[in-house]
Amino acid sequence: MDAIDCIKTRMSIRKFKADPVPQDVLRQVVETAQWSPSYKNSQPWEVVVLSGAKKKALSKMLVELLESGKEMCPDIAAPESWPEAEGARIADLFRKRKEATGIDLSDPAIVYKAKVANFNFYAAPHAIYLFQEESLSQWSLFDLGLFAQSLMLAAHAKGLGTVPQAFATDYAADVKRFLDIPDSKRLVLGISIGYPDMDSPANALRTDRSGLDEIVRWVE
Ligand SMILES: Cc1cc2nc3c(=O)[nH]c(=O)nc-3n(C[C@H](O)[C@H](O)[C@H](O)COP(=O)(O)O)c2cc1C
Numbered sequence: 001m002d003a004i005d006c007i008k009t010r011m012s013i014r015k016f017k018a019d020p021v022p023q024d025v026l027r028q029v030v031e032t033a034q035w036s037p038s039y040k041n042s043q044p045w046e047v048v049v050l051s052g053a054k055k056k057a058l059s060k061m062l063v064e065l066l067e068s069g070k071e072m073c074p075d076i077a078a079p080e081s082w083p084e085a086e087g088a089r090i091a092d093l094f095r096k097r098k099e100a101t102g103i104d105l106s107d108p109a110i111v112y113k114a115k116v117a118n119f120n121f122y123a124a125p126h127a128i129y130l131f132q133e134e135s136l137s138q139w140s141l142f143d144l145g146l147f148a149q150s151l152m153l154a155a156h157a158k159g160l161g162t163v164p165q166a167f168a169t170d171y172a173a174d175v176k177r178f179l180d181i182p183d184s185k186r187l188v189l190g191i192s193i194g195y196p197d198m199d200s201p202a203n204a205l206r207t208d209r210s211g212l213d214e215i216v217r218w219v220e
Contacts, residue, residue, distance in 0.1 A: 006153050011207070013161030014117070015200035016124040016192065020051060025158055026126065026193070033151035036143070044140035045147045046131040048179055055127050058178055062119035065171050066112070072170040075134070075186040076141075085214075093207060100205045118167035122202070124192035127168070129175065131185040144188050151191065161196030161203075164189055 001009070030047055038044060050058060082090060098104045105111060121127045128151070132144055152162040168190025169175070175187055196203060 001157055006157050010153060010156040010162075011203075012163040013124075013192070013194075013196040013203055014122045014163055015197040015202035016122055016161060016194035017197050018123065018125060019195055020125040021160060021194060025160070029151060029154045029158060029160070029193075030128075032154035033147050036146040036150040038143035038146070039137075039139040042136075042140065042143070044132045044136050045144050046185065048129040048131070048181070050127045050129070050179075051125060055121070055125070058127070058175070059120045061174065061178060062168075062171055063116055065174060066115055066119065070171070073172060074166065074169040075172045076166070076169065076188060078166065089210065096207075097205055101201060115167055115170070118165050118190075121165075121168070121190070121192040122163060123197075124161075124194035126193045128191040128193055129168070129179065129187060130189045130191070131181060131187055134184055134186040141188065148189055148191065155193055159195070160193055162191050162193050164191055166190075168192075 026049055030049070033045075034043070036045075081087075094105050103110055103114075105114065130144055130148060132140055148164055152164065155162045166189065169187045172187040173183070175181075176183065176185065181187075
């Protein structure tokens with residue numbers, strides 16, 4: 001698969017096969033992501049790969065926290081509002097998802113179910129958490145985004161599926177305590193990773209993108 005195919009055919013996977021991914025494949029995926037560019041080559045990324053009993057225990061803890069009604073406190077706050085163009089695209093995604101799957105993400109009961117699915121990492125055999133020092137600037141957050149995309153593309157090139165998950169960071173302090181990560185780090189993203197179950201309706205919806213002219217202005 002060439003780079004353009006890899007970028008254009010990657011999609012968020014929300015149902016995985018149970019088969020674990022061999023550790024050398026996971027290592028290759030993370031090692032590839034290390035070649036992402038970063039501000040002054042600072043490489044502001046720290047990675048935890050969770051599998052097996054520990055992954056199950058973390059999922060159980062997250063679901064129990066949700067059920068207990070504990071307030072969510074991610075290190076990067078969820079947006080409270082969106083500018084018009086971005087808001088319209090989100091509304092479009094929600095409408096298409098509801099049409100295709102019946103899942104209405106504007107319904108709080110469905111969002112609760114979606115949180116549970118996120119905390120179970122969509123049945124993936126592995127979960128990846130990305131951290132960085134909290135004192136790092138917004139440029140480093142940008143760098144970690146590049147790293148995340150490289151990781152997801154490398155995984156896709158190896159026949160694996162991924163989904164980036166802000167929701168997986170909802171209980172950031174608890175996740176850090178569970179993983180023995182100091183409070184001086186910010187938890188930026190969770191990523192489920194494994195072999196995609198493409199027969200599942202959860203993976204049937206392919207998102208689209210705005211027309212090029214909506215986002216580009218050619219200046220000469
Ligand atoms: C920073 C970020 C956070 C996201 N958080 C979640 C999440 O918590 N749960 C989830 O199912 N998908 C999440 N997504 C996936 C997006 O919904 C998805 O990337 C978007 O709808 C485009 O679809 P695609 O990835 O299939 O191209 C997130 C994506 C990004 C980049």
